[in-house]
Amino acid sequence: MEPGPAAARGPGWRGAAAPAPAAAAAVAAVAAVLPAGGSGERMGVPTPKQFCPVLERPLISYTLQALESICWIKDIVVAVTGENMEAMKGIIQKYQHQRISLVTAGVTRHRSIFNGLKALAEDQPDSKLSKPEVVIIHDAVRPFVEEDVLLKVVTAAKEHGAAGAIRPLVSTVISPSADGCLDHSLDRARHRASEMPQAFLFDVIYEAYQQCSDYDLEFGTECLQLALKYGHVHAKLVEGSPDLWKVTYKRDLYAAESIIKERISQHICIVMDTKDENHVGHHLEEILKNELNHVKVTSGALCPAGRDLEQIILEQCYSYVCVNVMSSDFEKTRRLLNMLEESNLSILYPIVVISVYFLDYKSVPFDQKMENLMQIKEYAKEVKKRNILLCGLLIYYPQVFCSGKTMQLLMEEQNLQASLRQGATIIATLIKERNSGLVGQLLVA
Ligand SMILES: Nc1ccn([C@@H]2O[C@H](COP(=O)(O)OP(=O)(O)OP(=O)(O)O)[C@@H](O)[C@H]2O)c(=O)n1
Numbered sequence: 295m296e297p298g299p300a301a302a303r304g305p306g307w308r309g310a311a312a313p314a315p316a317a318a319a320a321v322a323a324v325a326a327v328l329p330a331g332g333s334g335e336r337m338g339v340p341t342p343k344q345f346c347p348v349l350e351r352p353l354i355s356y357t358l359q360a361l362e363s364i365c366w367i368k369d370i371v372v373a374v375t376g377e378n379m380e381a382m383k384g385i386i387q388k389y390q391h392q393r394i395s396l397v398t399a400g401v402t403r404h405r406s407i408f409n410g411l412k413a414l415a416e417d418q419p420d421s422k423l424s425k426p427e428v429v430i431i432h433d434a435v436r437p438f439v440e441e442d443v444l445l446k447v448v449t450a451a452k453e454h455g456a457a458g459a460i461r462p463l464v465s466t467v468i469s470p471s472a473d474g475c476l477d478h479s480l481d482r483a484r485h486r487a488s489e490m491p492q493a494f495l496f497d498v499i500y501e502a503y504q505q506c507s508d509y510d511l512e513f514g515t516e517c518l519q520l521a522l523k524y525g526h527v528h529a530k531l532v533e534g535s536p537d538l539w540k541v542t543y544k545r546d547l548y549a550a551e552s553i554i555k556e557r558i559s560q561h562i563c564i565v566m567d568t569k570d571e572n573h574v575g576h577h578l579e580e581i582l583k584n585e586l587n588h589v590k591v592t593s594g595a596l597c598p599a600g601r602d603l604e605q606i607i608l609e610q611c612y613s614y615v616c617v618n619v620m621s622s623d624f625e626k627t628r629r630l631l632n633m634l635e636e637s638n639l640s641i642l643y644p645i646v647v648i649s650v651y652f653l654d655y656k657s658v659p660f661d662q663k664m665e666n667l668m669q670i671k672e673y674a675k676e677v678k679k680r681n682i683l684l685c686g687l688l689i690y691y692p693q694v695f696c697s698g699k700t701m702q703l704l705m706e707e708q709n710l711q712a713s714l715r716q717g718a719t720i721i722a723t724l725i726k727e728r729n730s731g732l733v734g735q736l737l738v739a
């Protein structure tokens with residue numbers, strides 16, 4: 295077994311690990327076993343699905359991050375095949391996962407889980423981990439597991455001996471006859487789908503696996519059934535959320551990527567160095583707030599010393615709009631990128647940085663400014679290596695607003711509003727899609 299290094303953090307992590315909720319603190323010790331030794335045949339690709347990339351990061355890393363962000367889970371045991379052991383160690387190292395121990399998977403899911411439990415049992419010669427009171431079993435390919443459902447199944451397992459998450463059935467379950475016709479169907483309203491996480495008093499599930507028949511180890515798919523059959527324990531069933539589904543087919547990877555993109559696009563920070571309420575950046579901020587319901591739009595300054603910006607970075611914001619007015623240099627953007635790189639924020643999720651230039655590109659000669667703006671291509675290539683997606687956005691900002699010539703002011707006001715609305719639409723799309731194919735591009739509103 296290989297313990298892993300210190301952890302990286304992602305959305306949902308708030309600085310020092312949150313204190314354990316009272317109910318969890320009532321459980322003496324909790325560990326988790328993650329079966330991750332499958333081949334992912336139904337995914338239809340050579341790479342086992344737990345290692346398939348989602349936003350250029352292996353799927354299993356999201357599940358590890360979800361579990362390691364919960365401070366009352368003391369140890370996480372992951373079962374992987376021998377041929378994937380080095381790859382798994384590399385993932386733990388790259389994403390700085392913590393409290394991870396690796397064991398060799400079995401040829402079936404139940405055998406993998408059993409190997410994970412043996413690592414936690416103190417009756418094994420090479421066991422380095424202490425036996426938990428309660429053990430969580432969770433498929434490594436179910437990345438969207440939240441603390442509340444884990445706490446519910448752990449608390450229920452302490453009382454009942456076993457507990458598992460369930461979901462309403464989407465399709466009706468039927469039983470075919472030998473000749474391939476309908477024999478009977480089950481009343482869908484009286485049945486549920488068994489999902490994960492599940493939790494057990496360690497002794498209940500470990501003894502069940504030790505008594506388990508070879509047939510059950512080979513063909514079984516339900517841990518709760520083992521606790522019932524061999525331990526006479528009727529597991530408590532806990533309603534789970536829709537996001538607990540198991541990534542099984544390719545479509546599930548697309549769904550997982552969409553959910554992750556949606557989650558990290560919920561907060562946009564407008565970076566500008568002014569408190570002037572009439573600053574055009576504040577108009578852009580207002581339009582973004584109106585365009586994007588349920589998205590938090592805040593503003594942060596790079597100086598003095600970017601203190602409030604540092605707080606926004608700590609709050610795990612992954613989307614930044616850096617506002618430059620009547621300038622085409624990179625100084626502001628460069629300083630923002632330096633702060634983001636120092637924060638290590640982009641280890642877990644791609645950060646989008648949009649460098650916005652308000653320029654009167656209809657009346658100001660383009661040559662010099664354009665040359666500066668084209669630097670973005672090279673700069674973007676550089677920061678892409680650190681998972682930062684940088685692109686530029688040119689928003690038409692008539693000079694009349696600077697010279698204050700009121701006679702044209704009204705005429706140009708509508709043009710500016712149109713540009714700001716189009717700019718906000720482009721910003722929203724770039725942040726939502728997080729398409730690495732657009733890095734280094736200069737878009738025009
Ligand atoms: N011998 C096995 C088989 C499966 N699993 C794990 O059990 C979980 C759920 O299993 P499943 O979705 O069936 O994964 P695969 O067996 O990889 O998928 P398939 O049946 O499509 O091959 C996955 O995290 C998988 O890696 C495991 O640890 N050991």
Ligand SMILES: O=P(O)(O)OC[C@@H](O)[C@@H](O)[C@@H](O)CO
Nearest residue numbers: 403433488489490515516517
């Ligand atoms: O059979 P699979 O390996 O695809 O899935 C294993 C489990 O996730 C599945 O059986 C759930 O119903 C929970 O027990």
